[in-house]
Amino acid sequence: MKNNGLYITDVENGSIAEEIGIQPGDRLVAINKEPIRDVLDYRFLCANEEVLAKIVTASGEEWEIEIEKDYEDDLGLDFGEHSFGPIRRCHNRCLFCFVDQMAPSMRESLYIKDDDYRLSFWQGNFVSLTNVKDEELKRIIDQKLGPLYISVHTTNSELRCRMLNNRHAGKILEQLKMLAEAGIEMQTQVVLCPGINDGEELKRTIRDLALLWPQVHSLAVVPVGVTKYREGLYSLRTFTETEAQGVIDLIEDYQNKFMSLWDYPFVYASDEFYVMAGKPIPPTENYGDFPQTENGIGLARLFLDEWAEVEEELPNEIDDHRRITLVTGTSGETFLRLVTDRLNLIKGLTVELRVVQNNFFGNTVTVTGLLTAGDIIGALKGKEIGDLLVLPTVMLRNGEEVFLDDLRVSDVSEQLGVSVTVAEGPRDLVEIVLGLDEK
Structure with missing residues (x-):
């Protein structure tokens, strides 16, 4: 099968690639006569001081460019979603596949x-x-x-x-x-x-x-x-x-x-x-x-260790009364109950912990990260939530505010008629609960 190389989506400003005229839309086909199958080949073969790059331009011209560089220097190419080409699919049919x-x-x-x-x-x-x-x-x-x-x-x-x-x-x-x-x-x-x-x-x-x-x-x-x-x-x-x-x-x-x-x-x-x-x-x-x-190995220990540090810094009271609701899945209740019980000793602060059952996947699934927006809305609809609803970031797609059921944090806020925010770890949670993130 003919190797078509990697499609270049971006060229870093001031990079070696920009200096020699490589542009988005070109293809990197080979380095030092070795075909480029994916970004791993690119990274590995670029780790040389002398590089012979074969490029096919967007117009179809073939270039071979000799480059001398420092060992650690990158050419400055980005391949975006094309970095790996087709992803290898699973051929197994595991009896436990989630x-x-x-x-x-x-x-x-x-x-x-x-x-x-x-x-x-x-x-x-x-x-x-x-x-x-x-x-x-x-x-x-x-x-x-x-x-x-x-x-x-x-x-x-x-x-x-x-x-x-x-x-x-x-x-x-x-x-x-x-x-x-x-x-x-x-x-x-x-x-x-x-x-x-x-x-x-x-x-x-x-x-x-x-x-x-x-x-x-x-x-x-x-x-x-x-x-x-x-x-x-x-x-x-x-x-x-x-x-x-x-x-x-x-x-x-x-x-x-x-x-x-x-x-x-x-x-x-x-x-x-x-x-x-x-x-x-x-x-x-x-x-x-x-x-x-x-x-899921040691996350609870890291949480508890960070909480122990944060707990020492808690105030005895806050100026304005705040009523907060915090959501967790079944498996997180033990650790979050420890936190909310201590936070409720702060004068002027009320924090309620809501343990939400997983109706989407079934109650045998207890981890907080697999709760959906629908689970949360169903559990809290019509309930007194207070000034703010706080959700853990593990419920959301990495880097986004989207749940497994494709609803967003804003959908939860709209359905429940309350402000909603997300917290990552005890320190972030305490800053949110105490209103420090607003100052």
Whole structure:
């Protein structure tokens, strides 16, 4: 297949590319005779002091341009949405796949299953490696594409093939060993399903991956998510409180062993397991360097640590009385109740915590980040909210004020007839509640 290179959408002002006449609309086809497949090739091949760039202009002319530059200098090209070309889709049919459990008639992007090792390196997406060929493993090694974020689920080859419904899934340990021997850093995860890959199978997975430490830097264990949209899918359930306690005990036992060996815990139970089990969140030192916060590992501890700092700075009273409503999902109640109880000791301030059930996905889904605007509106319509409604940013699409059901923060405000704002972390929340963000 002919390589068409990367379409250039923008050229940085004052850059090398601008000086030599490259323009938006041109294509970067090759560097140093090597074809450019995506932005990773561009970054890797640009890391030379002598660069031979092949350009096809918008008018169809072919240029070969010799460039001498400092090692760290970039050419100044941007490829926008074309940076990776077609995204590699998932070929698995995992029995626990959350996308398969999405509600109907949502935005199209929510049904897309990517499984692209390039996005794992670039954005931290978890991938299964089931669609990665040997030449692509070689590319990962040659271009040092780490850290990678890898969904392992189990190191039992036969079981992994069944869980992912993919006959190529059983090679995972072989692939991880190859990457580890090449020095590629990996963060791994297990989506734990009761009666399938827990118990002895989880022990086996932990032991196998620990043999690849420190290249396998961490292992996150997260509970399977089960929504009400599972008609025709594999029969799954969530963990009971007792089972969640057992998972935590198993993981903490391994943590203690690894701490004595490496002074690093390596394996972590997600915050959700601690909520399920009704157990306190472990201390800061149990989270190492917090390698997987975006996977729900240690976020509660970071929240509590920041709250402890902020709490020391709270005033005894405020000048003008303020009545605030704060929203959380079921799993966040324990931590937010601690905050609101303390804030209500401030004279002149009333903060009410509203725990909203997830009716959109079903009440087995408890994490705050999966609440929708519809859930919030349905729970609070006709209720006394006060001067301001505060929502956590985890409910919103990254960088936007849009919920999973495509409603916006402004829609919540309009439907409930109240001012609405969002808070990120305890310090931001306290500034909003006390009105400091308005001064």
